[in-house]
Amino acid sequence: MAAAHSSYDVVIIGGAMIGSAVAWWLARDPGFGGRILVVERDPSFEFASTSHTNSCIRMQFGTEVNVAISRFGLEFIRAFRDYAGEDAPEIHLDDFGYLYLAADQVSADRLRAAQALQARMGAGTRLLTPAQLRTAFPFMAWDDILLGSHNPGEEGCFDGGTMFSEFRRRARRMGVEEIRAEATGLRMEGDRVTHVELSDGSAVACGHVVNAAGPRAARVAAMAGIAIPVEPRKRYTFIFEAEDRLPRKLPLTVDPCGIHYRSDGALYMAGCPPETDGACDADDFAMDHAIWEDRVWPALAARIPAFERVKLRNSWVGHYAYNTLDQNALLGPHPAVANLLFANGFSGHGLQQAPAVGRGIAEHIIHGGWRSLDLAPLSVARLVEGRALTEAAVI
Incomplete structure (x- = not known):
C-alpha cells in the first residue's frame, strides 16, 4: 500500500x-x-x-534517568485510562516484583548503591539478608547468596x-x-x-x-x-509447568548464574542469553534447544528444588536491540x-x-x-x- x-x-x-x-x-x-x-x-x-x-x-535500575523513566511508566500503566480516554481498557499489572541476587561482594555493593538511588527517587526497593530471603522464600536455596534486592508492589508483568x-x-x-x-x-x-x-x-x-x-x-x-x-542479540524464553506449585508467586528473579525466572500465571517463565552472547542476523530466530536441558533446567532445579519436576510447554527466541556502548x-x-x-x-x-x-x-x-x-x-x-x-x- x-x-x-x-x-x-x-x-x-x-x-x-x-x-x-x-x-x-x-x-x-x-x-x-x-x-x-x-x-x-x-x-x-x-x-x-x-x-x-x-x-x-x-x-x-542503577541510573537515575532509568529509574525516573520507570516511575513514569508505572504511573502510566496505573492511570492508562486517564491518558488514553475513558473508553480505554485498564492495563493489568501483576506486581510480584523483581528479586536481584548477589553472590559476591562486588555485586552486593552494587545492589546497595542501586537501592539507595531508587529509594531517593521514591521507589520501594528493599534489601534482604540471607536470613530474610529464607523466611520470605523458604522453597529456594540460599547458601551461595550474600544479599537480595526486592521491590514488591511496583514491579512485575503488565499487559x-x-x-x-x-x-x-x-x-x-x-x-x-x-x-x-x-x-x-x-x-x-x-x-x-x-x-x-x-x-x-x-x-x-x-x-x-x-x-x-x-x-x-x-x-x-x-x-x-x-x-x-546497536545490534540484534538473541534472548531465549521458556514456559514450563511445575508438578509441585510454589506456595507464593515467584518474583522475576535475576540469578547470579545468568538466568532469570518468574511466575507466569499458573505456569513459570525462564530466560537467558546464548552461551556466547553476540550479534546475530535480524532474521535469525533459530532456537538452541539444548540450552534448556544443559543450562536452564539444571540452574532452576539447583535454586528451587521443586523445579526438578517440570515440563517444558513452550519456548521462543526474541531479539534485543542491544547497545554495545x-x-x-x-x-x-x-x-x-x-x-x-x-x-x-x-x-x-x-x-x-x-x-x-x-x-x-x-x-x-x-x-x-x-x-x-x-x-x-x-x-x-x-x-x-x-x-x-x-x-x-x-x-
Whole structure:
C-alpha cells in the first residue's frame, strides 16, 4: 500500500511499541497538527521484539534517568485510562516484583548503591539478608547468596500487548497513517533528511524522521551516514509447568548464574542469553534447544528444588536491540542530522520505557527539547561526545 500523501511532517520508521508510542503521543498533543506516517515492514509484528517480550517493568535500575523513566511508566500503566480516554481498557499489572541476587561482594555493593538511588527517587526497593530471603522464600536455596534486592508492589508483568494495540488503534483514529513498506534510503540536503525512500520505489518528503527500527536501527542510521552501536542479540524464553506449585508467586528473579525466572500465571517463565552472547542476523530466530536441558533446567532445579519436576510447554527466541556502548537507550537528534531522531538501543527495556520515550520524542519534535522528563542523559549525542552511561542492571 502506497502512502496517501507525498509529504509528512513526521515519518516514523518502525511501527512496533516504540514507534507506535511516538505516533500516539504526537497525535494527541494539542500543539501538533501535522501529518504522521508510520512505515512498518511487517504489520503482523510476528518477529518484532515487541511480540517476543516478557512485558515487565521494574524500578531496579542503577541510573537515575532509568529509574525516573520507570516511575513514569508505572504511573502510566496505573492511570492508562486517564491518558488514553475513558473508553480505554485498564492495563493489568501483576506486581510480584523483581528479586536481584548477589553472590559476591562486588555485586552486593552494587545492589546497595542501586537501592539507595531508587529509594531517593521514591521507589520501594528493599534489601534482604540471607536470613530474610529464607523466611520470605523458604522453597529456594540460599547458601551461595550474600544479599537480595526486592521491590514488591511496583514491579512485575503488565499487559503490554493491550497497551501496544491501543497506541496503534487510537493513533489511527486521530489520523496517523500506517503503511506496509520498508525504508530503503534517506535523501539528504546538508544536515537534514528531506525524503524517506520506500521499498515500493516511492519517496516521501519529511519534516522529521524517527528511527524506531528496533534491532534494525543501525541499518536506518547508516542511511544517513551515521554509525550507532546497536545490534540484534538473541534472548531465549521458556514456559514450563511445575508438578509441585510454589506456595507464593515467584518474583522475576535475576540469578547470579545468568538466568532469570518468574511466575507466569499458573505456569513459570525462564530466560537467558546464548552461551556466547553476540550479534546475530535480524532474521535469525533459530532456537538452541539444548540450552534448556544443559543450562536452564539444571540452574532452576539447583535454586528451587521443586523445579526438578517440570515440563517444558513452550519456548521462543526474541531479539534485543542491544547497545554495545553502555546498554542504554539512544534518544533524540544526532548532532550531524538535525531532523533525524533516534529511539533505539533499549537492550531489553523498550516495552517498559515506551510510555516515557514516546512522550519525550514527541515533545522534542514539537517543542525542540525534553519537557516532561529530562532524557538528556540518554541523548544519542553521547556517541559523538564519547560519554557512556553504563546501566549495570541489564538482564
